[in-house]
Amino acid sequence: MSLKKKSNIELIKNGMFGENTIFRMAISLCPSIAVTNGMKNGVALGISVVFVQTMVNMTISLMRKFIHPKIRIPIFMLVIAGYVTIIDLLMATYARPIYKEIGLYIQIIVAFASIFARAEVYASKNKVFSSACDGFGMGVGFLLAMIVISFFRELLGKGTLFGYPIVSGSPLLIMILPAGGFLAVGLLMGFFNWIDMRFFGGKGASGV
Amino acid sequence: MATEAKAHELIVSVSPHVRGNETVSRIMWTVNLSLLPAFLMSVYYFGPLAAFVTGLCILSAVLSEHIYQTSLKKKSTIGDGSAFLTGLLLGLNLPPSVPFYIPIIGSVIAIVITKLLFGGLGYNVFNPALIGRAFLLISFPKLMTIWSEPTAQFVAMDAKTTATPLGILKEEGLAKLIEIFGDKTDLYISLLMGNRAGSLGETSVIALLIGAALLLYRGYITWHIPVSFIATVGVMAWAFGGQGGLFTGDPLIHLLSGGLILGAFFMATDYVTCPSIRKGQIIFGIGCGAITMMIRLKGGFPEGVMFAILLMNCFAPLIDRGVKSNMFGAVKVKKEQKK
Numbered sequence A: 001m002s003l004k005k006k007s008n009i010e011l012i013k014n015g016m017f018g019e020n021t022i023f024r025m026a027i028s029l030c031p032s033i034a035v036t037n038g039m040k041n042g043v044a045l046g047i048s049v050v051f052v053q054t055m056v057n058m059t060i061s062l063m064r065k066f067i068h069p070k071i072r073i074p075i076f077m078l079v080i081a082g083y084v085t086i087i088d089l090l091m092a093t094y095a096r097p098i099y100k101e102i103g104l105y106i107q108i109i110v111a112f113a114s115i116f117a118r119a120e121v122y123a124s125k126n127k128v129f130s131s132a133c134d135g136f137g138m139g140v141g142f143l144l145a146m147i148v149i150s151f152f153r154e155l156l157g158k159g160t161l162f163g164y165p166i167v168s169g170s171p172l173l174i175m176i177l178p179a180g181g182f183l184a185v186g187l188l189m190g191f192f193n194w195i196d197m198r199f200f201g202g203k204g205a206s207g208v
Numbered sequence B: 001m002a003t004e005a006k007a008h009e010l011i012v013s014v015s016p017h018v019r020g021n022e023t024v025s026r027i028m029w030t031v032n033l034s035l036l037p038a039f040l041m042s043v044y045y046f047g048p049l050a051a052f053v054t055g056l057c058i059l060s061a062v063l064s065e066h067i068y069q070t071s072l073k074k075k076s077t078i079g080d081g082s083a084f085l086t087g088l089l090l091g092l093n094l095p096p097s098v099p100f101y102i103p104i105i106g107s108v109i110a111i112v113i114t115k116l117l118f119g120g121l122g123y124n125v126f127n128p129a130l131i132g133r134a135f136l137l138i139s140f141p142k143l144m145t146i147w148s149e150p151t152a153q154f155v156a157m158d159a160k161t162t163a164t165p166l167g168i169l170k171e172e173g174l175a176k177l178i179e180i181f182g183d184k185t186d187l188y189i190s191l192l193m194g195n196r197a198g199s200l201g202e203t204s205v206i207a208l209l210i211g212a213a214l215l216l217y218r219g220y221i222t223w224h225i226p227v228s229f230i231a232t233v234g235v236m237a238w239a240f241g242g243q244g245g246l247f248t249g250d251p252l253i254h255l256l257s258g259g260l261i262l263g264a265f266f267m268a269t270d271y272v273t274c275p276s277i278r279k280g281q282i283i284f285g286i287g288c289g290a291i292t293m294m295i296r297l298k299g300g301f302p303e304g305v306m307f308a309i310l311l312m313n314c315f316a317p318l319i320d321r322g323v324k325s326n327m328f329g330a331v332k333v334k335k336e337q338k339k
Helices: A008-018 A029-034 A039-063 A069-094 A096-111 A113-123 A128-157 A178-199 B024-034 B036-046 B048-071 B082-092 B101-116 B128-139 B165-171 B174-181 B184-193 B205-218 B224-240 B251-256 B260-267 B278-298 B305-322
Strands: none
Touching: A008 A128, A029 A096, A029 A128, A029 A178, A039 A069, A039 A096, A039 A113, A039 A128, A069 A096, A069 A113, A096 A113, A113 A128, A128 A178, B024 B036, B024 B082, B024 B205, B036 B048, B036 B082, B036 B205, B048 B082, B048 B101, B082 B101, B082 B128, B082 B260, B101 B128, B128 B305, B165 B174, B174 B184, B184 B205, B184 B251, B205 B260, B224 B251, B224 B260, B224 B278, B251 B260, B260 B278, B260 B305, B278 B305
16 A cells, blocks of 8 residues: 555545545445434444554554465455454443444445555564554544434434434434435545545545 | 637537527426416415515525525526526425525525535435425425415405315315315316315326426426326326225326326426436336325325435436346346356
């Protein structure tokens, strides 16, 4: 991926903005549409991903010298599944109401492309601390994306934020349905591409 | 052709070399004109509110196109009449008594998201007016299904609300529908004239047919899509719409009610979003009709024309590719038979 060595701060920044999971890489879109109909759910899933991503990157990085390249995929899978089980059981115990709504998507973190990709691309080739930074940055990038998407979807679709009423009047019901999810993700992706092209001289998603 | 060539210069240009005098804006304004009878009938039956809703749709559609294009420093294309047409079609597809913000939201969605973000006229995948309406129907399911009873008095401010004929047919059956309208002939005449509850422009079948005849006469639309669409709906209503088993249904009610005529002649035939090959257009029409009747008879909504056209819009490029005819002079290579 990056030939030039990046500092840890740069790694975190890269995960948050440069290679933002949803808005720049356009992966892990399934949960970003399914879960973001409320901010509470979006934030809960985002925090879970931050945890899993950081821990997986650390673990893979620690084990990178012992993993045989031919069976690395199943091993990544097992490590990810281990951490997902931890967060799954923790949420089932301590955050019962949220777990009832998004439990399925917590378990589906196992199959997130972004976590898998970072383990393969970065953690299996780099030192422990920088891998952790990379994972943390990626996770936070995902969390930010979830916050932004669910903010607009909940505000427009229900007129509430975290369940508290903000605006009155008839909301745009479509925004909390899956169709609204696609609409929100697409428009926000275009918006962030525009910002990147306009103010930072980027080339947009097609130029990455 | 605008470049003035001197006598000794050779002009090299791509075909076509001979052009007719039909332009996009001419076609669009003719379609607008052909919708005038339906608009007048809607004002006649639903009062000045109908003109207000439709006018607001047109205004916000044209304005949003103009603002979007000027803010991006592009040439404003509102003169070609396509934004006007989108607004008009959206307005004719709305119930009479919607609050003022609904036409505005619908027009902005239709113009900006469905048309301009995809690249403007000619690049949109879906019919803009129908996407606008689908967005509104899903967002405001209550407000979008309040149907006023037609009054035919110009100043009736307290119109009663009622259900559309298809709604009654779905909830209470054919017998109840006939009872409401008197007898069967009255029912057909009311449906034909447009004296029934429904979206503004869809009610008057006669007015719509007059407009459609103009388009057919000018050759702006061909019979392929409307006829295959309407025939499929009729056959399916006859075959599956009856209570007493197969082939006992009443096709006329299904043909005359709902948005079928408006959809089949004015929206399914949108050049951009329908197949361009005749054979494909017939497949397109049959698909629209089949999906319409599936939704009407078995689905959750009483009316399915809108979703049917939108679903078939997705398939238009695929249909075009599938029915592509052989190029002139191409030789078909025979496959060797295995023995």
